[in-house]
Amino acid sequence: MTSHEPDSRPLLLGGPALGLRLIVFAIMSAGLMVADHRQHHLAVIRDWMSAAVYPFQWAVQAPLAAWTATRESFASRARIEADNVRLASDNLVLRLKLMRFESLEQENQRLRAARESSARVVQRTLVAEIVRVDLDPFRQRVLVNKGSRDGVFRSQAALDANGIFGQVTRAGPVSAEVILISDPEHAIPVQINRTGARSIALGTGRSGLLSLPYLPQNADVVAGDLLVSSGLGGVYPPGYPVGRVTTVTRDPGQPLLAVEAEPLAALDRDPEVLLVWFDNAVVEPEPEN
Secondary structure, eight states, rough: OOOOOOSSSSOOSOOTTTHHHHHHHHHHHHHHHHHHHHTTHHHHHHHHHHHHHHHHHHHHHHHHHHHHHHHHHHHHHOOOOOOOHHHHHHHHHHHHHHTHHHHHSSHHHHHHHHHOOOOOOOEEEEEEEEEEEEEETTTTEESSSOOOOOOOOOOOOEOOOSEEEEEEEEEEESSSEEEEESTTOEEEEEETTTTTTTEEEEESSSSTTTTTTTTTTTTOOOOEEEEEOOSTTTSSOTTTTEEEEEEEEEOOOOSOOOEEEESOOOTTSSEEEEEEEEEOOOOOOOOOO
């Protein structure tokens, strides 16, 4: 026969003392809250506990804070790089619009007449990055990363922030070759901005030198004269800066002057160029009856 013995293990919340313990704890809690509310006796203890717990809080939050800071740093860098690319492109476009100011200051009336006689205006521009450079004395050309897929075409004008750079000689689907105005095979019709005298600037194979071999001895040209495009030839519209005269040699025994000029475009330093679309509409005269 099995005997049932009483369980001698104490119950956590059992027994007749449960109500008494609850009353005592309630009275102590109320007393502590009243004392802390009126006299702030527990403020020092809370401050010490907060200081003791802070290292653990920091250790828990540190990985998340480091990840957030790293992500914001990369996002900020990407935004800055994108903004720099956009601002560089905008700067080239603005410089293109402003590069004619010097010629307008010197010969405003003449250039106004030239603009009125030509319907060619800038329609669209495209910034192209130079990916290959070929600057030996016999071949002054660069390869850019824009091609026929972007609308680039043969004989298209290329400029930089300072003046005329060259023109497209070959356009592939994704790249194009640009001949510089300093190439020995390149010739550009120019005009002396101060006097309006026309001539042709030839490349010499040196990126910092152009030659004007067709000016007569009586031509009014001096060092410092600005050379601008004359608009002849159908590639460049009139009035865009080409170079500045550096030397003028007058030999009485020769029928022509020896004139040299320095290109204004940074032919050997530009990382990118501006390909330009002009309005080529020309009004043809009606045939006479």
